Amino acid sequence: MSKNLVGETTAVGAISAPAPTLRRRNRFEIWLFLIPAILFQLSWGWLPLVMSFVLSFTSGDILQTPSFVGLDNYQHLWTDQEVFRSFQVTYLYSGLNILLTFALPIIAGIFIMEMPKRVTYAMMFLWFLPLSSITTIMLWRYFYDPSYGLFEYIATGILHLPHQAFLSDANQVLFWLVFPNILFFGPGLLYMATIQGIPSSYFEAAEVEGAGMFRKIWTITLPRLRPIVFLSLFLAIAGSLQIYDLPQFLTQGEPAGASRVVMMYVYKLIDSTRYGDATALSCIVFALTLAMIFLFRALVKEDPDA
Numbered sequence: 001m002s003k004n005l006v007g008e009t010t011a012v013g014a015i016s017a018p019a020p021t022l023r024r025r026n027r028f029e030i031w032l033f034l035i036p037a038i039l040f041q042l043s044w045g046w047l048p049l050v051m052s053f054v055l056s057f058t059s060g061d062i063l064q065t066p067s068f069v070g071l072d073n074y075q076h077l078w079t080d081q082e083v084f085r086s087f088q089v090t091y092l093y094s095g096l097n098i099l100l101t102f103a104l105p106i107i108a109g110i111f112i113m114e115m116p117k118r119v120t121y122a123m124m125f126l127w128f129l130p131l132s133s134i135t136t137i138m139l140w141r142y143f144y145d146p147s148y149g150l151f152e153y154i155a156t157g158i159l160h161l162p163h164q165a166f167l168s169d170a171n172q173v174l175f176w177l178v179f180p181n182i183l184f185f186g187p188g189l190l191y192m193a194t195i196q197g198i199p200s201s202y203f204e205a206a207e208v209e210g211a212g213m214f215r216k217i218w219t220i221t222l223p224r225l226r227p228i229v230f231l232s233l234f235l236a237i238a239g240s241l242q243i244y245d246l247p248q249f250l251t252q253g254e255p256a257g258a259s260r261v262v263m264m265y266v267y268k269l270i271d272s273t274r275y276g277d278a279t280a281l282s283c284i285v286f287a288l289t290l291a292m293i294f295l296f297r298a299l300v301k302e303d304p305d306a
Helices: 002-016 019-055 072-078 081-101 103-113 117-127 133-144 150-158 173-183 187-196 200-208 213-241 245-250 262-271 275-299
Strands: none
Touching (some): 072 275, 103 213, 213 275, 262 275
């Protein structure tokens, strides 16, 4: 009997012995997959960020060895009225962008998913058509063209309205810059994917209890969209503060700087060989973006999954 016990113990030990080796091998394989992504992030993410922060305290001369200038670059920016003007335009654009593009994709996504399947798929393809940002911008340049643009034809040729200064009026240029985001807003896909993941049994049970469409949306759909809503807000805040391509290719900051956002001014400083000021302004934008995100997280303390 003792021999059997010894044999069983030996067998069990023989089976369990390789477990640490297996764990080490699995850990090695995990790191093998992670190392390229980590190196890429360090090389193209964190290293440029650290270098920009260091260069913001130097002359930023790329042709010669940069000299340390302390806070001079930040003092230059503090006395530059164009910096404050560009920040004002950026925050106006951000507020308008979040206000107009945040709720509409949620509403549209919910109602599209309530339609028949064929209509739903057609609307998903047409509304969330995957186009690159430059392609979309070039399309909207045609729409806004004051001579032969689509909107000009609709306004003057069909509605018989006077000539519309879509992008040349300082009072309305920011609205027309935000307008393309209303129709091509990426998080709408996230909303619709989340809605598709809700079990149909929830809606069937609600229908048995006599709940209508709006009741089902309020009690079932919206609570399960909350995590995606918070994620979309984070992305909208960060993306709006760092917007560049849309105003650059549509308006070039005109008229009279009314659409010149802060990242456009960073590139203007680079074109003027004020590299130290440009890196300092980039660091300020990065710090303000982080501050806005942390402030939002502090204000929204409740658990989105609750």
